[in-house]
Amino acid sequence: xxxxxxxxxxxxxxxxxxxxxxxxxxxxxxxxxxxxxxxxxxxxxxxxxxxxxxxxxxxxxxxxxxxxxxxxxxxxxxxxxxxxxxxxxxxxxxxxxxxxxxxxxxxxxxxxxxxxxxxxxxxxxxxxxxxxxxxxxxxxxxxxxxxxxxxxxxxxxxxxxxxxxxxxxxxxx
Amino acid sequence: xxxxxxxxxxxxxxxxxxxxxxxxxxxxxxxxxxxxxxxxxxxxxxxxxxxxxxxxxxxxxxxxxxxxxxxxxxxxxxxxxxxxxxxxxxxxxxxxxxxxxxxxxxxxxxxxxxxxxxxxxxxxxxxxxxxxxxxxxxxxxxxxxxxxxxxxxxxxxxxxxxxxxxxxxxxxxxxxxxxxxxxxxxxxxxxxxxxxxxxxxxxxxxxxxxxxxxxxxxxxxxxxxxxxxxxxxxxxxxxxxxxxx
Amino acid sequence: xxxxxxxxxxxxxxxxxxxxxxxxxxxxxxxxxxxxxxxxxxxxxxxxxxxxxxxxxxxxxxxxxxxxxxxxxxxxxxxxxxxxxxxxxxxxxxxxxxxxxxxxxxxxxxxxxxxxxxxxxxxxxxxxxxxxxxxxxxxxxxxxxxxxxxxxxxxxxxxxxxxxxxxxxxxxxxxxxxxxxxxxxxxxxxxxxxxxxxxxxxxxxxxxxxxxxxxxxxxxxxxxxxxxxxxxxxxxxxxxxxxxxxxxxxxxxxxxxxxxxxxxxxxxxxxxxxxxxxxxxxxxxxxxxxxxxxxxxxxxxxxxxxxxxxxxxxxxxxxxxxxxxxxxxxxxxxxxxxxxxxxxxxxxxxxxxxxxxxxxxxxxxxxxxxxxxxxxxxxxxxxxxxxxxxxxxxxxxxxxxxxxxxxxxxxxxxxxxxxxxxxxxxxxxxxxxxxxxxxxxxxxxxxxxxxxxxxxxx
Numbered sequence: 060x061x062x063x064x065x066x067x068x069x070x071x072x073x074x075x076x077x078x079x080x081x082x083x084x085x086x087x088x089x090x091x092x093x094x095x096x097x098x099x100x101x102x103x104x105x106x107x108x109x110x111x112x113x114x115x116x117x118x119x120x121x122x123x124x125x126x127x128x129x130x131x132x133x134x135x136x137x138x139x140x141x142x143x144x145x146x147x148x149x150x151x152x153x154x155x156x157x158x159x160x161x162x163x164x165x166x167x168x169x170x171x172x173x174x175x176x177x178x179x180x181x182x183x184x185x186x187x188x189x190x191x192x193x194x195x196x197x198x199x200x201x202x203x204x205x206x207x208x209x210x211x212x213x214x215x216x217x218x219x220x221x222x223x224x225x226x227x228x229x230x231x232x
Numbered sequence: 233x234x235x236x237x238x239x240x241x242x243x244x245x246x247x248x249x250x251x252x253x254x255x256x257x258x259x260x261x262x263x264x265x266x267x268x269x270x271x272x273x274x275x276x277x278x279x280x281x282x283x284x285x286x287x288x289x290x291x292x293x294x295x296x297x298x299x300x301x302x303x304x305x306x307x308x309x310x311x312x313x314x315x316x317x318x319x320x321x322x323x324x325x326x327x328x329x330x331x332x333x334x335x336x337x338x339x340x341x342x343x344x345x346x347x348x349x350x351x352x353x354x355x356x357x358x359x360x361x362x363x364x365x366x367x368x369x370x371x372x373x374x375x376x377x378x379x380x381x382x383x384x385x386x387x388x389x390x391x392x393x394x395x396x397x398x399x400x401x402x403x404x405x406x407x408x409x410x411x412x413x414x415x416x417x418x419x420x421x422x423x424x425x426x427x428x429x430x431x432x433x434x435x436x437x438x439x440x441x442x443x444x445x446x447x448x449x450x451x452x453x454x455x456x457x458x459x460x461x462x463x464x465x466x467x468x469x470x471x472x473x474x475x476x477x
Numbered sequence: 478x479x480x481x482x483x484x485x486x487x488x489x490x491x492x493x494x495x496x497x498x499x500x501x502x503x504x505x506x507x508x509x510x511x512x513x514x515x516x517x518x519x520x521x522x523x524x525x526x527x528x529x530x531x532x533x534x535x536x537x538x539x540x541x542x543x544x545x546x547x548x549x550x551x552x553x554x555x556x557x558x559x560x561x562x563x564x565x566x567x568x569x570x571x572x573x574x575x576x577x578x579x580x581x582x583x584x585x586x587x588x589x590x591x592x593x594x595x596x597x598x599x600x601x602x603x604x605x606x607x608x609x610x611x612x613x614x615x616x617x618x619x620x621x622x623x624x625x626x627x628x629x630x631x632x633x634x635x636x637x638x639x640x641x642x643x644x645x646x647x648x649x650x651x652x653x654x655x656x657x658x659x660x661x662x663x664x665x666x667x668x669x670x671x672x673x674x675x676x677x678x679x680x681x682x683x684x685x686x687x688x689x690x691x692x693x694x695x696x697x698x699x700x701x702x703x704x705x706x707x708x709x710x711x712x713x714x715x716x717x718x719x720x721x722x723x724x725x726x727x728x729x730x731x732x733x734x735x736x737x738x739x740x741x742x743x744x745x746x747x748x749x750x751x752x753x754x755x756x757x758x759x760x761x762x763x764x765x766x767x768x769x770x771x772x773x774x775x776x777x778x779x780x781x782x783x784x785x786x787x788x789x790x791x792x793x794x795x796x797x798x799x800x801x802x803x804x805x806x807x808x809x810x811x812x813x814x815x816x817x818x819x820x821x822x823x824x825x826x827x828x829x830x831x832x833x834x835x836x837x838x839x840x841x842x843x844x845x846x847x848x849x850x851x852x853x854x855x856x857x858x859x860x861x862x863x864x865x866x867x868x869x870x871x872x873x874x875x876x877x878x879x880x881x882x883x884x885x886x887x888x889x890x891x892x893x894x895x896x897x898x899x900x901x902x903x904x905x906x907x908x909x910x911x912x913x914x915x916x917x918x919x920x921x922x923x924x925x926x927x928x929x930x931x932x933x934x935x
Contacts, residue, residue, distance in 0.1 A: 095681065097682075098908075098912065099680075100681070103682070120342050133615060133626070137623060138627070144332040145319075145331050146322040147317070148322075148323045153298075155627045155631075155632065158635075162636050162639050165701060166642060168547075168698050169695065176650070180683070180685045182678075183676035194680060195660075195662065196492050284541050284873075287542070301565055314851035323627045328623065345606070346613065347606045348603075358866060358867070364534055364535050386605070386606075387534060436790065459718055
């Protein structure tokens with residue numbers, strides 16, 4: 060039986076980390092299986108390539124539309140349920156309804172963005188994923204997801220060969 | 233006639249309460265102010281607080297001096313809530329404490345009021361008064377509290393109601409008798425007390441009522457009419473100086 | 478410590494940057510306790526004053542029949558104004574990818590969150606019956622009560638709620654990678670807390686990419702909210718029939734005023750943070766120079782709006798508006814002068830000089846002066862206009878009482894306390910933004926000179 064494991068190699072600087080990623084690609088691993096772990100962002104392609112589409116904007120948009128609907132119903136619908144006359148204003152007054160609709164649209168769009176972001180990141184995740192506190196201190200990690208056994212040994216070999224300071228396996232404390 | 237029929241008959245009548253104040257008759261005596269305080273349990277705040285704009289009169293006599301000495305003349309206007317049809321105070325209330333009822337009254341629900349005082353700021357006539365402190369009625373004033381009217385608490389806005397308790401009572405009597413409220417049957421405390429009979433109250437929706445006829449007088453005007461608030465209080469004032477000299 | 482000499486970011490250098498930027502989180506000294514204790518006492522004093530006011534009634538404040546809104550609403554508008562720029566400046570600088578933004582963002586975003594929290598308490602304090610607060614909220618109940626969505630106060634509640642939630646999330650979002658760094662640097666209960674807050678952030682390439690996308694999106698979304706919040710605050714006034722308030726220019730005028738006071742407050746805080754946490758190497762004269770240019774722009778805009786507003790009143794000469802105009806000019810002449818000096822006549826010429834913009838003490842002075850001016854501006858919009866409204870018989874006057882002053886001072890202390898606590902628990906300068914900037918820095922030889930360059934990612 061073969062399980063997928065994640066192996067992490069830690070590098071001292073950007074160049075060696077990028078070289079390690081390159082070596083992994085040369086060694087037959089796909090871009091999808093490799094990722095970098097760093098305490099700062101790098102433009103896409105500097106170390107690894109993150110392909111795949113993002114739905115974040117659509118989630119925000121959906122949130123915004125839901126919020127607009129909710130805000131409209133709250134302002135217009137409840138005014139209609141409690142038809143109290145005030146001044147010369149109609150029960151369902153478009154301008155105030157517009158303002159409340161706008162505020163809820165923005166609120167839900169913001170919540171959608173944050174929620175969508177966590178969804179896309181796959182967070183929160185408190186399980187023991189492969190990580191090293193050294194990353195916070197400037198080390199750059201190259202992590203590769205592979206089958207245990209022969210492929211794992213090969214990955215370790217490549218990472219080591221690229222000059223890793225340290226190699227970590229998934230679940231290792 | 234059954235109860236149901238009388239009910240129907242009474243409900244079919246349309247009421248639109250209004251008031252006419254004849255400034256050519258007003259002497260500025262202030263009886264209306266006193267009567268209002270007594271009828272509506274309006275607290276007295278004392279000289280000092282009154283001087284700092286904390287007085288709570290629901291109706292006040294505004295006195296303006298005109299001319300230079302020795303040709304000075306005082307003019308009086310009793311000002312109370314104008315019961316505007318397009319009341320600016322109503323839509324700004326966040327909790328519907330101020331709203332418009334079916335009889336054209338600008339109603340104030342004390343229990344709902346949270347005290348934002350937004351309505352008072354938006355009232356162009358500044359007739360809304362606020363309970364800055366818990367109202368007190370030291371002896372023997374507590375003996376004369378009207379049982380028909382609630383005593384308000386601190387932090388609540390209040391104002392003239394056209395003596396809504398008297399309107400309600402008259403309507404109940406009329407309903408039992410199966411008729412509409414008669415003209416002159418309802419008198420707010422201020423109108424009842426006014427010695428020169430300068431204040432006339434009644435149903436503006438009834439073209440035969442006294443208040444309606446006076447409201448069409450060529451001497452009519454309304455306060456700050458250009459704001460478009462459409463007040464239900466109509467003032468009468470002669471054109472020339474002959475009325476006051 | 479200078480950071481731009483070497484080309485590569487070595488772990489040693491990253492460590493040094495992190496140590497500098499988290500210095501505010503070092504174990505507190507007795508000075509810190511003294512400061513926090515003092516601020517806490519002032520806040521408690523304000524709470525006592527409020528309690529006294531709740532017990533006695535609003536009469537213990539200086540408000541009266543014509544002037545129904547006083548210092549509380551002045552403070553409310555002032556604090557909402559301060560809350561404006563933090564998030565707005567941060568969002569605009571992020572979107573335009575202004576490289577110098579990096580050390581300013583976090584402090585500005587935190588300022589927004591705390592200022593709007595302080596602002597949010599004032600409408601509650603000014604209520605006649607604050608214990609009836611629930612009447613404001615759309616909660617179905619058996620009493621048949623419902624809020625009136627046609628009232629600008631309801632718009633206010635909604636907008637401020639959205640802004641508090643939005644700006645807090647914006648602050649949190651920017652802090653997420655930093656929380657992971659702090660998590661790895663801490664131990665004990667702090668580690669547990671930061672682990673929870675960091676949500677298991679590791680910093681994979683995928684996470685970083687989603688993070689960048691979400692940051693941009695949030696920046697885009699938060700700007701219209703910020704604009705709407707202060708527009709609605711202005712509509713609390715402009716929707717009324719009060720002469721002097723009922724004006725179409727109010728919404729943009731208030732938004733500009735808010736950005737003006739907010740940018741000034743960001744500068745004040747930059748000076749304080751720089752001094753308190755020894756971040757001279759990070760908050761450099763260039764940052765004050767750039768913020769000074771923004772302040773100059775907004776000051777010009779504010780002066781323009783103010784002039785347009787005053788000119789219309791003066792030329793129109795409507796009797797009642799003219800009365801308010803003259804009354805303000807006569808009774809509040811000194812305050813008016815101080816406001817115009819602080820907001821325009823001193824600020825604009827001074828900020829034209831690079832030497833002044835690059836001088837930290839001068840910028841501190843100017844930024845404080847602007848905020849004094851903006852506080853006066855709000856006072857002059859509310860109190861004199863309410864004093865002389867349509868009915869001359871009711872014209873009056875307003876004298877703030879010790880209760881109002883205590884609560885107002887407590888608000889400043891409360892803000893400072895929240896900010897101090899925040900700086901103790903979270904990095905006050907964004908570590909990940911600083912490091913990102915470092916990655917993109919480079920040097921290029923051009924002719925005989927060696928120049929600093931930024932690698933852009935377009």
